[in-house]
Amino acid sequence: MTTKQHLLELDQADPLAPLRDEFALPEGVIYLDGNSLGARPHAALARATQMIEEEWGQGLIRSWNTAQWSTLSTRLGDKLAGLIGAGKGEVAITDTTTVNLFKILAAALRVQADRAPKRKVILSELHNFPADLYVIEGLADLLQQGYELRLIERPEDLPGQLNDEVALTLLTHVNYKTGHMYDMAATTALVHDHGALALWDLAHSAGAVPVDLKAANADYAIGCTYKYLNGGPGSPAFVWVKPALCDQAWQPLSGWWGHARQFAMEPHYEPASGITRYLCGTQPLVSLGMVECGLDIYAKTDMQALRRKSLALTDLFIDLVETRCGHFPLTLVTPRAHAERGSHVSFEHPHGYAVMQALIARGVIGDYREPQIMRFGFTPLYTSFSDVGEAVEVLFDILDNETWRDARFQTRHSVT
Numbered sequence: 001m002t003t004k005q006h007l008l009e010l011d012q013a014d015p016l017a018p019l020r021d022e023f024a025l026p027e028g029v030i031y032l033d034g035n036s037l038g039a040r041p042h043a044a045l046a047r048a049t050q051m052i053e054e055e056w057g058q059g060l061i062r063s064w065n066t067a068q069w070s071t072l073s074t075r076l077g078d079k080l081a082g083l084i085g086a087g088k089g090e091v092a093i094t095d096t097t098t099v100n101l102f103k104i105l106a107a108a109l110r111v112q113a114d115r116a117p118k119r120k121v122i123l124s125e126l127h128n129f130p131a132d133l134y135v136i137e138g139l140a141d142l143l144q145q146g147y148e149l150r151l152i153e154r155p156e157d158l159p160g161q162l163n164d165e166v167a168l169t170l171l172t173h174v175n176y177k178t179g180h181m182y183d184m185a186a187t188t189a190l191v192h193d194h195g196a197l198a199l200w201d202l203a204h205s206a207g208a209v210p211v212d213l214k215a216a217n218a219d220y221a222i223g224c225t226y227k228y229l230n231g232g233p234g235s236p237a238f239v240w241v242k243p244a245l246c247d248q249a250w251q252p253l254s255g256w257w258g259h260a261r262q263f264a265m266e267p268h269y270e271p272a273s274g275i276t277r278y279l280c281g282t283q284p285l286v287s288l289g290m291v292e293c294g295l296d297i298y299a300k301t302d303m304q305a306l307r308r309k310s311l312a313l314t315d316l317f318i319d320l321v322e323t324r325c326g327h328f329p330l331t332l333v334t335p336r337a338h339a340e341r342g343s344h345v346s347f348e349h350p351h352g353y354a355v356m357q358a359l360i361a362r363g364v365i366g367d368y369r370e371p372q373i374m375r376f377g378f379t380p381l382y383t384s385f386s387d388v389g390e391a392v393e394v395l396f397d398i399l400d401n402e403t404w405r406d407a408r409f410q411t412r413h414s415v416t
């Protein structure tokens with residue numbers, strides 16, 4: 001039996017515990033949704049004020065130079081690079097994950113069209129985040145070149161579906177619903193053995209689990225900064241391309257920010273070399289600036305230490321839910337094997353939506369994904385072992401008293 005005292009001792013022994021002070025978390029809330037929208041770094045408020053009052057208000061247009069706005073995307077990209085095993089100058093923070101995906105997919109297909117024009121299949125996953133699939137469909141429709149989206153139902157089905165028709169795989173490293181994590185290096189090697197290119201979506205990986213794109217020999221990667229990286233609501237996303245591939249194709253949203261000589265104002269497009277070509281137009285500077293506050297917190301620790309705590313938190317949560325709430329109809333959908341688990345844990349419950357609403361009403365904030373999945377994100381930067389214990393006690397209480405049956409927990413909000 002895990003006592004409160006034991007959890008307090010774990011918190012006292014936790015070398016990462018002081019990092020919680022970097023975040024402005026409301027009183028009375030146990031926040032288990034940092035995988036969807038990260039918490040606010042304290043520093044973000046001062047940084048926003050500085051950007052708005054000084055850089056915008058006083059500096060005005062001069063700030064493009066004096067506050068180095070013009071290079072912010074790639075300077076922040078350099079800060080993020082170490083978290084995903086990328087090199088300096090290889091990452092840009094710009095646009096949204098969905099838009100970056102469009103650019104990358106188009107460029108990757110262009111590269112393959114030169115190498116192996118008969119390969120027309122883009123292989124992804126039925127249970128991938130829907131936007132990833134929608135972008136493939138949209139691009140295939142636009143190109144009218146016979147590209148086809150093919151979906152595997154489970155990760156185990158991948159080897160059987162790789163063949164000489166496949167141009168590209170788009171896999172999400174940590175699945176947004178189940179929390180399943182691929183072995184990136186082994187999977188990429190398999191994809192390459194079959195002549196395809198490997199594009200990884202790191203939306204639920206960056207800042208959550210150690211990622212080493214170079215060691216894995218990955219080809220392309222994209223991901224969000226507003227999830228584990230705590231960049232703020234709708235903060236710009238990141239994009240990485242293996243240097244050897246980067247200059248082999250244009251990305252199709254060829255704007256002036258990606259031009260080789262932006263201010264030459266030439267009538268024809270010539271892509272910049274390197275990741276700069278993945279910029280399109282003027283960035284949302286204030287939103288972009290917030291990303292730095294989240295990244296600076298990562299500089300105070302490292303992904304190995306975060307991973308150790310993340311696994312300890314998710315292990316504890318699974319164990320406590322199963323011992324305290326095991327007699328309720330809860331089914332773990334997240335892999336138990338550490339090597340296959342990201343930093344969130346999902347349980348299925350026939351009334352998952354209502355149970356989650358009841359949890360949120362009690363200050364335990366997770367979220368819900370169809371079908372029947374309650375999702376709990378564990379951000380080692382600010383989640384304590386005591387938080388996990390308290391969250392499970394609230395869950396037990398809601399299930400035991402069936403408070404989730406209350407009518408107010410049945411109404412679907414537009415964002416679940």
Ligand SMILES: *Cc1c(COP(=O)(O)O)cnc(C)c1O
Pocket residue numbers: 096097098099128129131132172176201203204224237
């Ligand atoms: C969160 C998430 C996205 C979100 O894309 P946006 O363009 O930021 O809306 C895309 N893909 C995956 C796998 C995600 O988890």
